Amino acid sequence: VADALAPTEKDLYRLGVLSHVSALDLLNALAGSVIENYRKESEDLVAAVEQLPIALQVAGHLLREERHSLDVAGLLRDLQNPNTYGRLELPVDVELPSERTIFGLFKKSTDVLPNDARKCFAYLGPYAPKPARFNSFALAAQWKKIAIDPRQIAKLLIARGLLEPVGKDIYWLHALLKAH
Numbered sequence: 001v002a003d004a005l006a007p008t009e010k011d012l013y014r015l016g017v018l019s020h021v022s023a024l025d026l027l028n029a030l031a032g033s034v035i036e037n038y039r040k041e042s043e044d045l046v047a048a049v050e051q052l053p054i055a056l057q058v059a060g061h062l063l064r065e066e067r068h069s070l071d072v073a074g075l076l077r078d079l080q081n082p083n084t085y086g087r088l089e090l091p092v093d094v095e096l097p098s099e100r101t102i103f104g105l106f107k108k109s110t111d112v113l114p115n116d117a118r119k120c121f122a123y124l125g126p127y128a129p130k131p132a133r134f135n136s137f138a139l140a141a142q143w144k145k146i147a148i149d150p151r152q153i154a155k156l157l158i159a160r161g162l163l164e165p166v167g168k169d170i171y172w173l174h175a176l177l178k179a180h
Helices: 020-031 039-048 053-065 072-080 100-113 115-122 136-143 151-158 173-180
Strands: 132-135 162-169 168-171
Touching: 020 039, 039 072, 053 100, 053 115, 053 173, 072 100, 072 136, 100 115, 100 173, 115 136, 115 151, 132 136, 136 151, 168 173
Parallel strands: none
Antiparallel strands: 132 168, 162 168
16 A cells, blocks of 8 residues: 555655654654653654654663563663763764663663574565565565564564564565665
C-alpha cells in the first residue's frame, strides 16, 4: 500500500522534528508512567534529542522496557555525560547538532539487549539504508548462526523500537539506526 501511495522518491513525506508538545506526547505514549514521574527530566530528554521522532521512539521503548532498572533522570544523565559511552564512531553523513546524544541513546538501547539480540541487530548493517526492508526469510538467513528463533529476536527489536514492522512479514530499519 505504501509503495502504491508513494511510488517515487518525490512522493514520500519526510517527517521532520516534532513540536515540543507532540514530542512529549509521543514519549508519554511509549513510556507512560515513567514519564509521569519525571516530567522535567522528560522535557529535558525531548530537548536533548531535538524532538527527533526516531530518537524519541527508541528512548520511549527503552524506558518502558527497562522501567525497573532505568529512569528518565538516569538516562538523561548518561546521555549528557560524554564519558558514559567513550568515543562514539559517528557516521560521516550525519549532521545533527545532537548526534552524540542520539547515537548515545541508540548505543544505550543496544547495550541492554541480550548478547544474541545485539549480534542479530548488528547483522542488519549490510542492508541498504534506503529502504532497509527485509522479511523473516532474510532475517533467518542472516541470523542462522546466532538465533534459534529469528521471530523472537525480531519481536524483541520491535519492542525496543530498533526495528519496525511495515507489512505482513516485512520489516524496516531506519537509516540512523542502520548507521548505528
